Structures are given as structure tokens and as C-alpha cells.
Amino acid sequence: MMMAAPLTWPADRPDTGRRRFRHPANRYRHDHRTPGQRLADSVTGVFGSWRYIVIQTVVVLLWIAANILAVALRWDPYPFILLNLLFSTQAAYAAPLILLSQNRQADTDRVKAEHDYQVNQLALQYLIAWHRSTHGDDCHCVQDTEPIVEGMLITLARKL
Ligand SMILES: [Zn+2]
Secondary structure: OOOOOOOOOOOOOOOOOOOOOOOHHHHHHHHOOOHHHHHHHHHHHHHOOHHHHHHHHHHHHHHHHHHHHOOOOOOOOOOOHHHHHHHHHHHHHHHHHHHHHHHHHHHHHHHHHHHHHHHHHHHHHHHHHHHHHHHOOOOOHHHHHOHHHHHHHHHHHHHO
16 A cells, blocks of 8 residues: 655745745745835835824924924924925825735735635545545435535535
């Protein structure tokens, strides 16, 4: 009898100092990024953090306070038109960057779903092969013992 090779997790690639991912979706998202994607990831990472919100709030408060209280400085007197312009410019760049990030997330989710589907198919094929080899071709033990499972399989087959 031939012994099957033991099932092992794929070996890690050589450590080149960079962080490496094993899941294909993470590899797709992180290991093969263009400079533009790298920049978009880091910018949206900063935008979506409490640190950014706190720092921005402090900067805005200082800006307003300096323009109200420090009469000699007043580079943007009330109603703070320069501050508004800066916010508009920031929003004009933030929106497309966030869309870019969302598109990348959707791509990652698609790769993840495809990978999960392939793993599930592999597990199902393995289970069917194992059942055939142990119980024979015309065994109905799954259908007989678990009518709910049978129903679920039929529903699933209809959806695919
Ligand atoms: Zn059986």
C-alpha cells in the first residue's frame, strides 16, 4: 500500500526581512503593491485613525485660537476662509483615496472568497473520496442519518 504524503502547511518563503503573508488574499493585498497602492494604503491608514482625528482637532483648535486671540499673528481672521479652503482641499483628496482603498478591499475580499471556495471544494472532494473508499459507492448513510444535511446539500447545489 502506498503511503500518502503527510498534509503540511506550505513552507514559508525565505525571510527577506519584509513581512510575509501566507493567505493568498493577504499576499495579493500586501506583497505585490505598486507604489501608488502603497501610498494610498498608508494615507487611508492615517486618515482612519483616532490619532489623526485627535491631532487634527488640536491643530484646528490652535488655528482658531491663534486667529482670535493672537492679534499680531492673524493670518486667517474670522470666518477662517483659509482653514475652510484647506478642509475642502483635504476632502477633495480624501474621497478618491477612500474609494481607492475600498476598491482594493473589495479585490481582497474577492480573492479571499475564491480561496475559501477552493478550500471548501477540496475538503468536500476529499470527504466524498474518503466516504466512497470506506463505505462503497452505493452507501446512503449520510442521507439516511442526516436528512437536514441532505436538504442543505440540495439547497447549496441549487445556489451554485
Ligand atoms: Zn456511508
